[in-house]
Amino acid sequence: MGTVSQDELYMRAAAEFGPALARLAKAYEADASQRLDLLQDIHLALWRSFSSFAGQCSLRTWVYRVAHNVGISRRVRRRVAKLISLEELADLESAESPEDAAHAAHALERLQGLIRKLKPPDDQVMLLYLEDMDAVAIGEITGLSSRAVATRIHRVKLLLSRHFRQGETS
Amino acid sequence: MTDIKTVWQTQTTEDNEMITLTEIRSRASGLKARVQWRNLALYAYSMANIAITAWLISTGHHKAYMRYEVPGLLLVAAHLFVIWQVWWRTSVRAMPGDLIGRAALDYLRHQLERQRNALSSAWLWYIAPFMPGLIWELWMRANLHPHGVAPDIDRALVLFLVLSAAFFWIAVGFAFAWGAARLDLRLERLNTLKAE
Numbered sequence: 241m242g243t244v245s246q247d248e249l250y251m252r253a254a255a256e257f258g259p260a261l262a263r264l265a266k267a268y269e270a271d272a273s274q275r276l277d278l279l280q281d282i283h284l285a286l287w288r289s290f291s292s293f294a295g296q297c298s299l300r301t302w303v304y305r306v307a308h309n310v311g312i313s314r315r316v317r318r319r320v321a322k323l324i325s326l327e328e329l330a331d332l333e334s335a336e337s338p339e340d341a342a343h344a345a346h347a348l349e350r351l352q353g354l355i356r357k358l359k360p361p362d363d364q365v366m367l368l369y370l371e372d373m374d375a376v377a378i379g380e381i382t383g384l385s386s387r388a389v390a391t392r393i394h395r396v397k398l399l400l401s402r403h404f405r406q407g408e409t410s
Numbered sequence: 411m412t413d414i415k416t417v418w419q420t421q422t423t424e425d426n427e428m429i430t431l432t433e434i435r436s437r438a439s440g441l442k443a444r445v446q447w448r449n450l451a452l453y454a455y456s457m458a459n460i461a462i463t464a465w466l467i468s469t470g471h472h473k474a475y476m477r478y479e480v481p482g483l484l485l486v487a488a489h490l491f492v493i494w495q496v497w498w499r500t501s502v503r504a505m506p507g508d509l510i511g512r513a514a515l516d517y518l519r520h521q522l523e524r525q526r527n528a529l530s531s532a533w534l535w536y537i538a539p540f541m542p543g544l545i546w547e548l549w550m551r552a553n554l555h556p557h558g559v560a561p562d563i564d565r566a567l568v569l570f571l572v573l574s575a576a577f578f579w580i581a582v583g584f585a586f587a588w589g590a591a592r593l594d595l596r597l598e599r600l601n602t603l604k605a606e
C-alpha cells in the first residue's frame with residue numbers, strides 16, 4: 241500500500257473516528273497532558289498501521305483495534321493501580337446514590353472513573369458498549385467470543401443501572 | 411431525558427481530535443530517532459570495546475607470559491553476538507507489521523509473550539556471552555605468572571569476584587524466572603478468556 245493510500249486512509253479514519261478516539265483517551269487518562277500524549281500516540285499508531293492495512297476487517301474495526309491496543313500497551317507499561325474485573329467492580333459499594341450522579345457532567349466523571357478501574361478486556365467492552373457497538377463488533381475488536389461479550393455486556397448494564405439511574409442522567 | 415450512552419457520546423472533548431499529518435510525521439521521526447540513538451549508543455560502546463581489545467591483541471600491550479588472544483577474541487565474539495542480537499530483536503522481522511491491528515486479546519498475548527521471552531532469555535544473550543572471556547582473563551591474571559613474580563590479581567580476590575558474580579546472576583535468574591512465571595499465569599488467564 242503506497243504512501244498516498246496510507247495518508248488517505250488515516251485522514252478518513254481521523255475524520256470519522258476522531259471524536260471517538262478522543263473519548264477513548266479521556267476514559268484511559270485522567271491527566272490532561274497524559275491524555276493528549278496518549279491521543280497523539282493513538283493517531284501515530286493509526287497512521288503507521290495503515291501501511292499494513294489490506295482490508296483484513298472493516299475500517300471501523302481496525303481503528304478501534306489499534307486505539308485499544310495502544311491503550312493496553314500504555315497501561316501495561318505504566319503499571320497503573322490494580323485493575324479489577326466487572327464482577328469485582330459490581331461487588332464494590334457505590335459511594336454515591338444514583339440521584340447524586342444524575343447530572344450529566346458528574347455522571348461522565350464517574351463513568352470514566354469506573355472504566356479506569358477495569359482491567360482489559362472488561363474496560364474495552366464497556367467503552368465499546370458506550371460507543372453503541374453490538375456484540376459482534378465488540379467481539380471482532382476484542383477477540384472475545386460473542387457469548388463472552390454478551391455476558392460482559394449484561395454485567396455492564398447491571399453495573400450502569402446500579403451506579404446511574406438509566407434514563408435520568410440529565 | 412437522556413441515557414448514559416448519549417451522555418458518553420455527546421461529551422465535549424477539549425483535545426484536538428484532528429491531528430495533522432505533519433504532526434504525525436514529526437512524531438514518527440522523533441520516535442524513530444530515539445530508537446536509533448539508543449541502538450547507536452550500544453553499537454558504539456561495543457565497537458569501542460572491540461577496537462580496544464583488537465589493539466591490545468595486535469600490539470601485545472599485555473604481559474608476555476599471558477596469552478591474552480584467547481579471552482580477547484572471546485570478548486570480541488561476545489560483543490559481535492550481542493550486536494547481532496540487538497539488531498535482530500529490534501528489526502522489523504521481530505514485530506509483525508499488522509500486529510497493532512489485531513484483536514485486543516491476540517495483541518495482548520503477543521505483548522505478554524514478548525515480555526516473558528525477554529525475561530527468560532535476556533541474561534542468556536546479553537550477559538552470559540561475556541562470561542567465558544572474563545572468567546578466562548581473571549583466571550589467567552591470577553594463575554599465569556613466572557616464578558618469583560607476583561600474580562596480577564590475588565587468587566582469593568578472583569574467587570570472591572567469581573562467587574559474587576555467580577550469586578548475583580543466580581539471584582537475577584530467579585527474579586527473571588519469577589517474572590516469567592507471573593506472565594505465564596496471565597497468559598493462561600488470557601487463554602481461558604479466549605476459550606469462554
